[in-house]
Amino acid sequence: MDILSILGAIFGLVALVGGSILKGAGLSGLWSPAAFVIVIIGTFAAILLQTPLSSFRRALAILPWVFRPPPHDPKALIAQMVEWSTLARKQGLLALEPLLEQQHDPFLRKGLQMVVDGMEPEAIRQMLEIESHAQTRRDIAAAKVFEGMGIYAPTLGIIGAVLGLMAVMKNLADPSKLGHGIAAAFTATIYGIASANLAFLPISSKLKGIVHRQEVEREMLIEGLLSIAEGENPRNIESRLSGFVH
Structure with a gap:
């Protein structure tokens, strides 16, 4: 958590x-039910019009990351890479094949499979970098869904306030309704600004940070797998990958 x-x-x-x-x-x-309908439902309507279905589904899928982010332990990954490198230098790359079933990360499993299959390091780099960049673009697009909601919500809050004031203007002949009507009108503004600055925009920023962290982690995995494929010294691999942590 x-x-x-x-x-x-x-x-x-x-x-x-x-x-x-x-x-x-x-x-x-x-x-204020009226403010809720105008601001919150209106914000979702706007973002649905803007967003492709695939990005919206991905946004819902990664939303729990705000409170329960994906596991992140770069030091453990470095230790794992060093262990694999030592095993590969002693017994060959095929000795890593039994480890494939133990990998739950599809990206890492795919990269390790390429190494075991003896693919050229440059080909491995190209394929993994393409997949990493594509994943980053998908996740950033998903995070921007909440950023868009944070942009639309304050504007819809203003619309709600204007609509509320229009209703108040119709009751100018009855002063007893003016105070309550004006207060209800400005509730929509609160909904818009509060939801944007206390929810939508912070959520977007948090998700973008997690996506960037995962991208750096994938870069580290690519460098580690390529070093194993090229038969580098485990100590050199550990030293190189430690740079990603710092």
């Missing part, structure tokens, strides 16, 4: 709800 994401979500909720209570608006001031 990502403790920072959990704390951020809790503090964001406390800031919004606590601020409303301390300002005297109370919890009821934050609830």
Whole structure:
């Protein structure tokens, strides 16, 4: 679990709800079905119009990464590469074949299979780099789904406020309805700005950081696998891959 994401979500909720209570608006001031429909549903409508189905599905798939990111242990991967290198130098590349079934990462399993098959190092690099870059592009496009939501939500909040003020203008003859009507109108603005700055944009930034981290990890795996294929000294491999950690 990502403790920072959990704390951020809790503090964001406390800031919004606590601020409303301390300002005297109370919890009821934050609830407006009309504002919810205009801002939240409107934001989803806008992003559905903008986003290809594949990117939207990927965005939903990686959303849990905000609170439960994929495993990340580069030092363990380096130790694994050094161990494989030592085994390959002693017994040959075919000695790595039994390890294929133990790999849960499809990218690592594919790269290791290429090494075991004796493919040329340059061919291995080209194929793995193409796959890595394609995966990065897919995941960045998915992360930008939430960035787009963060862009649309404040604008829809303004639309909701304007619609609310239009309703208020129709009741100018009844002063008793003006205060409540104006407060309800500005609730839409709160929905738009709060959802963008406390949810959508932070989620997008968090996911982009994870995607970048995975890309660097794949680069490290490519270098490690190529070094094994070329029969480099395990100590040299460890030294080279340690540069990715620092």
